[in-house]
Amino acid sequence: MKAVLALADGRIFKGKTFGATGETTGEVVFNTAMSGYQEVLTDPSYKGQMVTMTYTQIGNTGINPEDVESNQLYLSGFIVREYLDCYSNYRATMSLDAYLKENGVIGIQGIDTRALTRHLRDKGAQNGIISTIDFDPESLVKKARAIPSMSGLDLASGVSCTAPYHWTEGLWDLISGYPQVDRKNLKYKVVAYDFGIKLNILRCLVSAGCDVTVVPATFPAESALAMNPDGIFLSNGPGDPEPMKDVIENIKKFVGKKPIFGICLGHQLLGLALGGRTVKLKFGNHGSNLPVMDMATRKVEITAQNHGFSVDILSLNKVAGLAHENLNDQTVEGMQHKTLPIFSVQHHPEASPGPHDSHYLFGRFVELMEKEKK
Numbered sequence: 001m002k003a004v005l006a007l008a009d010g011r012i013f014k015g016k017t018f019g020a021t022g023e024t025t026g027e028v029v030f031n032t033a034m035s036g037y038q039e040v041l042t043d044p045s046y047k048g049q050m051v052t053m054t055y056t057q058i059g060n061t062g063i064n065p066e067d068v069e070s071n072q073l074y075l076s077g078f079i080v081r082e083y084l085d086c087y088s089n090y091r092a093t094m095s096l097d098a099y100l101k102e103n104g105v106i107g108i109q110g111i112d113t114r115a116l117t118r119h120l121r122d123k124g125a126q127n128g129i130i131s132t133i134d135f136d137p138e139s140l141v142k143k144a145r146a147i148p149s150m151s152g153l154d155l156a157s158g159v160s161c162t163a164p165y166h167w168t169e170g171l172w173d174l175i176s177g178y179p180q181v182d183r184k185n186l187k188y189k190v191v192a193y194d195f196g197i198k199l200n201i202l203r204c205l206v207s208a209g210c211d212v213t214v215v216p217a218t219f220p221a222e223s224a225l226a227m228n229p230d231g232i233f234l235s236n237g238p239g240d241p242e243p244m245k246d247v248i249e250n251i252k253k254f255v256g257k258k259p260i261f262g263i264c265l266g267h268q269l270l271g272l273a274l275g276g277r278t279v280k281l282k283f284g285n286h287g288s289n290l291p292v293m294d295m296a297t298r299k300v301e302i303t304a305q306n307h308g309f310s311v312d313i314l315s316l317n318k319v320a321g322l323a324h325e326n327l328n329d330q331t332v333e334g335m336q337h338k339t340l341p342i343f344s345v346q347h348h349p350e351a352s353p354g355p356h357d358s359h360y361l362f363g364r365f366v367e368l369m370e371k372e373k374k
Helices: 037-041 096-103 113-123 137-145 199-207 221-226 245-252 265-273 360-373
Strands: 002-007 012-019 023-031 049-053 077-079 106-109 126-131 165-167 188-194 210-216 231-234 260-263 277-294 300-312 320-326 332-337 342-345
Touching: 002 106, 002 137, 012 096, 012 137, 023 077, 023 113, 023 137, 023 277, 023 300, 037 049, 037 096, 049 113, 096 106, 126 137, 165 199, 188 199, 188 360, 199 210, 199 360, 231 265, 231 360, 245 265, 260 265, 260 360, 265 277, 265 300, 265 332, 265 342, 277 332, 300 332, 320 342, 342 360
Parallel strands: 023 049, 049 077, 077 106, 188 210, 188 231, 231 260, 260 342
Antiparallel strands: 002 012, 002 126, 012 106, 023 126, 165 210, 277 300, 277 320, 320 332, 332 342
16 A cells, blocks of 8 residues: 655655554654664654664564563654565564554555655654655645654653552573562662663663662652662653653652662653753664763773763763763763762663663662662
């Protein structure tokens, strides 16, 4: 079936649909990962966005029950050069096409994704629409221009859990799969704020020895402190951090009281809570092959990233210093408080998909909690 992608600036791409049919809108971004499309599809951080995969063939490993990062698909649309319906993987149980249909996500294939990516790189990420029912360019562009900008949108509240729960599943084992860990064997009590948390982050925390209680984005700091945790974790998530005023005020109440570790949106919220500011990037960083330098060791790590906003480290120079830097565009990829056990990273040390170069950061969080316990 015919499908059209229209951008707010008037650029039109014609292709064919796969997955669901109809019409969908969102901010169009590109992801440079060569694999891991299932993890991309289920990452809550993509809520409100339509993801373009720069790798040419997508779908050849199918879909399996294990490689999910949440219990549903949050992205608005999926854009690929060539969709392969003939999948082959020993764990696969269904095709990508069937998976998108089951979850109501519209996909478009057969367009020049290289041209689209270059356009987004040069002009910046922008709103767009995919339609299988309206093919009039003028009508589609008008609809795309009516979509609210990502700046100013609090999307995390729409992907957060609604009640606290315990998480006890550890990292994947080739023999036994995802192990269930007895909470008696977990030494460090961690309250993890869910702004759209990826499951592999929770697994990494458990495998590092953390007894994790996941709480909603608006869970009161007083209630979290009453649990007497050893540390506070701030998760990834979608949207602009600045509108999340209540969450930022909540985070301020933990500063100086508990070790804090933030990832992605959690990193941005922490920066705002410490008195800094954030900025919207031109096209963001989305992929699993992005180089980052650890400023303390001068070692380069290949990282997974998924963010459209960045912390302005100069706005924090009195309280926090630059800990990690993106070597492609020099954006802030990590910060460390100058006197308190507080740190955060913009990239994803849990990967999924992506390399494990930054996995040691979970161990660093544990070290800070251990030091504070003594």
